Amino acid sequence: RFQKMELDRIYHETRVIKKRFGFFMAQGDLPGVAAELSNAKTFHRDILYFVVTDVNGIALVSDDPLQAGRFNFQTATVKNLSRPVYQIQTGNDGRNTRKNFKIYYSRLNKDISHAGEPRGIKGEIIFDTYWDISHRNESFGVLRIGFSSRGLKEHLIFLIGGMLGTGFFVLLLTLLLIYWRVRAGLRPLG
Numbered sequence: 422r423f424q425k426m427e428l429d430r431i432y433h434e435t436r437v438i439k440k441r442f443g444f445f446m447a448q449g450d451l452p453g454v455a456a457e458l459s460n461a462k463t464f465h466r467d468i469l470y471f472v473v474t475d476v477n478g479i480a481l482v483s484d485d486p487l488q489a490g491r492f493n494f495q496t497a498t499v500k501n502l503s504r505p506v507y508q509i510q511t512g513n514d515g516r517n518t519r520k521n522f523k524i525y526y527s528r529l530n531k532d533i534s535h536a537g538e539p540r541g542i543k544g545e546i547i548f549d550t551y552w553d554i555s556h557r558n559e560s561f562g563v564l565r566i567g568f569s570s571r572g573l574k575e576h577l578i579f580l581i582g583g584m585l586g587t588g589f590f591v592l593l594l595t596l597l598l599i600y601w602r603v604r605a606g607l608r609p610l611g
Contacts, residue, residue, distance in 0.1 A: 423577060423580070425507075428506065428507040428524055428548070431507075431524060431548055431550060431568050432507065432509060432522060432524075432550075434465065435522070435550050435552060435564075435566055436522075436552075438457070438458070438461045438564075438566070439552050439554070439564055441457050441461075442454045442457035442458060442564075443554075445457060446473070446554060446561060451473075451481055451482050454473060454481075454482050455482045458471045458473070458482065458484065458566075459484065462484060462535060463535070463536070466540070467568045467569045467571075468566060468567070468568060468569075469496075469497075469529070469533045469540050469541045469547060469567040469568065469569055470483075470484050470485065470496050470497070470533060470566070470567045471483065471484050471564070471565065471566045471567070472484070472485075472488060472494050472496075472564075472565045473554070473562060473563070473564050473565075474494070474562045474563050474565070475561070475562040476560050476561065476562050477492070478492055478493075478494075478563075479491070479492055480492075480494060481562065494565065495530055495531075496529070496530060496531060496533070496567065497527040497528060497529050497530060497547060497549055497567055498527060498528050498530055499525045499526075499527045499549055500525065500526045500527060500528060500546075501525070501526070502525065504525075505523040505524055505525050506524050506525065506526055506548075507522075507523065507524035508522065508523045508524070509521075509522045509523075510522075521551075521552070521553040522550070522551070522552050522553075523550070523551045524548050524549065524550050524551075525548075525549045525551070526546055526547075526548070526549070527546070527547050527548075527549035527567065528544060528545070528546055528547070529541050529542065529543055529544060529545045529547060529567075530543065531543050540569060541567075541569055545569070545570070545571075546570055547567050547568060547569055547570055548567070548568040548569075548570055549565065549566075549567050549568075550564075550565065550566045550567075550568065551563055551564070551565055552564040552565075552566075
């Protein structure tokens, strides 16, 4: 249940990002798309990378300049393309736009840092998001954003620590109450 909440959060964050750069994409303003995605990566500490590809899979915009113009995105490898861990597909909305979103488990193929700060380690399992980019039933390509799974792990450790701490406190309080009650009950006998 907790992982579902985290995947829902990733869906909503990437949806906002996609809406913000959609205007630039519709205008063919790739530098504007790159700027919007770079701002999102700077703001969201869990974002490891981004790439926008055309319908043929060629990278149009990427945070890694070496990826631009390449067919094969090599920063991360999807573990199993036939089994997304999270998926939302909707039909056409009022503007005849189809929305497809998927999250896959992927493995980083290299270390990733941003502004000198390490964000991902080679071999780390991450959440790899895919948004189909389309307008009026015309597909433009795919937005792919990699999210660290460390945020999920850190939050889970925090929750488990909180539950264990609360449980320990309740156990200690119960033992003190039992001790006090037994001692009070034995007093008349002494």
